[in-house]
Every structure is written in C-alpha cells, then in structure tokens.
Amino acid sequence: MKPAAFEYHAPVDPEETVALLARLGDEAKVLAGGQSLVPMLALRLAAFGHLVDLRRVKGLPGIEHRGGVVRIGATTTQAAVERSDVVRDAAPLLARATPLIGHFQIRSRGTVGGSLAHADAAAEYPAVALTLDARLETLSPRGRRTVPADRFFTGTWSTDLAEDELLTAVALPVWHRPRGFAVAEFARRSGDFALAGATVAVGLGPDRRIDRCAIAVFGLGPVPCRARAAERELIGREPTTEAAGDIADLAVSGLDSVPADLHGSAGYRKRVGAAMVARAWRHAVREAVHD
C-alpha cells in the first residue's frame, strides 16, 4: 500500500455523485480509470481524503453517433474507443490517437473523460478535442452545461471544471468529406508522454480546395494549442504537401511557454513539434486528396 489513506465512495446516480462532490469540496477527487491518478497517489504527488469512484455511475460509458456528432461517455475506456467501428469511421482522428496512449494494459482501464479532465499538457485526447472543436458536457448541482474545448483546458492539469462538477461526455462533430486526419508525436520510449506532438484535420470543399482546417500542437506548453494563424493561411488554398515546412514553422512560431527539462530544451522541443506538424500535415493532406 503506497497511497495515503482515503475514504472510498462508489455512487450510482450522477446527481448523487455531484452532490457528494459538493459536500466533500476540495478533499475529494473523482476516480475514473485511475491510470494517471493512482500513480500520482502512489508517488504521493497527490493525496485526497476522499475518492469518488465513477465505476457504478449510470449513463457514463457509451459511444453513439447521431446527428453529425460522435458522443462518447466519460467512463468509456480507451480500449473501447480503440475497438469501436463508429469511432474509426466517424472520428478517425480519435481512433488514431488512441493507440499512442500508454500501453494496451493502461488503455484497458484509462477513460476518455479521465484523460480530458486530467488535462496533461502532453496528452493526446485534449489535443484531439481541441482540433475537432469538441464540446465537453458537464453536470454539477447547478445543472448541466456544455464547454467548448478551447475554453475547457486552462493550465497544466487544470480545467474549467468546478470542484463539484463532473465531466459526463465529450461530443465530437463529424467532419464533412472529403477530409483527412493525422496525429504525429515523438516520445523517448514507446508509451511515454510525447516530448511534442501535433494533430491535423483538413476538409476540402466542392472545388477541392481547403475549406476547413485545424492544427493543434501538444506538449509544447501548459495546454494544447491551436495554430490559428497557420489555419487562416490555409483556407482557400489547394491541398498540397509542398508547404509542410512553412506551415510547421508558422504553427510553432508563437509558442512562448515551451517546457524544458533533461529530456530536451525548449528550442529542441519546438523543432520536434514543427517536425510533427509537418509530418501530420503531409499525412492528413494525402488522405483528404484521396478521400
């Protein structure tokens, strides 16, 4: 036993869960798959008086595709996402990012909602949510609300969620075809968090020119970041892989809080990030052109 002692709660009803969170305040932490939280508890990087386990809460797991949106319940495991034909067809970027998370033994337990709410700066799912303009659905004692992904991630391991608020689902809009998606990342070892990574989504209009484009980088600041300037440049252009290097340079040029540690300086990470943008751009454009 390595974590500090805590009281365990396993509520069944979503409203009961958020009422419990409201009552316990900052002494409580939500436990979903536990694949980030439990290591932090084991290393005593974090300690909570109460853990509120979501495993019995009704209505939280599940994947559905309806009305142009793929909606994934918060406690859906990453393994379930990986096996889902619905995700592969309607949200390919999420499908491709999933095998990059940890190892398959981690994805058996790790959840979609847990990864988003944990909000690690180098995690794949926050970047995917940001790229696809996802909407995050929450529940608190004050009711339900929806938060756009670009307002959800507020800093390292911090989100717009209140103490008594539960992330219940993420809704990913399905992009029109033709379209292309790609994720590229570099990690020192397979399964590690990436030193830097990039996600790209490209949509083509009836004239086969780019009419929708989203580029995000992760691991290069406290939160994943959209490369809005590069995206604006690309709208209306022909889909080509030639300019990948310029797009990549533009995508990382404005980043001013790139982390530095023994795994790499800020400058190195930026160069790796640019290479990942270029790589993802080439893959996504090729896919869109042939879609």
Place this chain on the structure above:
Amino acid sequence: MTDVDIRLRVNGVPRRATVPPRLTLADFLRTDCGLTGTHLGCEHGVCGACTVLLDGEAVRACLVFAVQADGAEVTTVEGLTPPGGGLSAVQTAFRDHHALQCGFCTPGLVVSVTAFLAEHPRPTDEEIREALSGNLCRCTGYQGIVDAVRAAAERGDAV
C-alpha cells in the same frame, strides 16, 4: 478510514474480503489471496510485472484498488495453468525460446501476451513489439520474448 466489503472471483474461486480502500489489487492478490505469482516492481504502472486479467482484459494490478475489483473476475498467472496442470501454450513458448532469465518480469509478460494473442491471434512482428512495450525486462533482452510470442501465435492455441 472505513474498510470496504468486496466480493470477487480470483482464478475461478469466489472470494470475500474487507479491505482498506488504498489496498491495491496487486497487494490484495499477494497478501490476502497468497497468490505471489503477481509481482510488484515499480508500483506506479510503468514496469508491467503486476499485470493480471480483470474481466478478461490485461491491467496493471498496482493501478487498480481492490475495492474497484468488487464484482469482477480476476485471473492471475496462477490461473493460466491448464486444467490438467503443466504450462500454458504461452508459458511453453517462453521456456522453449529462452524468453526469461531471472523471471521477475515473466508473470506480467505471460499474462500480457495471453491477453494480446486472444485479441490478435495472428500478429505482425511490429504488433508483437508494440504489445511487449508495456512490460520491462531487465536481464534477458527482448529478442527471445519476441520469438516466444511469435511461436505461440504460430501454434495457434495460445489461449
């Protein structure tokens, strides 16, 4: 802190226990069930030595609290023994291909590979290497382990 009553099946045997919430499934299996085949290396989810099957899926037993396994079916390396005794197909392949030396990582690898081959009965070499990346071996090196997984897959009765 309040202990919690749990009921689960471990290698087919029904178990009831009253456990502190912070007790990991790995510690529960080793200490309360006496199943010391599940090894504990890093105890924070990196090394894979404690891998067990939880409702058929490979998981890190050090990253699951025993209370979370309430109602579940757990299979440890001891539970992979065929009904008549002896070694499972994966264990046999490990022995035949010198896929272990000190043996510390072996239970986690055997459980991981068993789960992997159940879902990917005809894996490519790349898929084998990717699947093994979540288990650390500090002495043999991985070549013999890769060979063992390939051999177990080719035999086709790994699980």
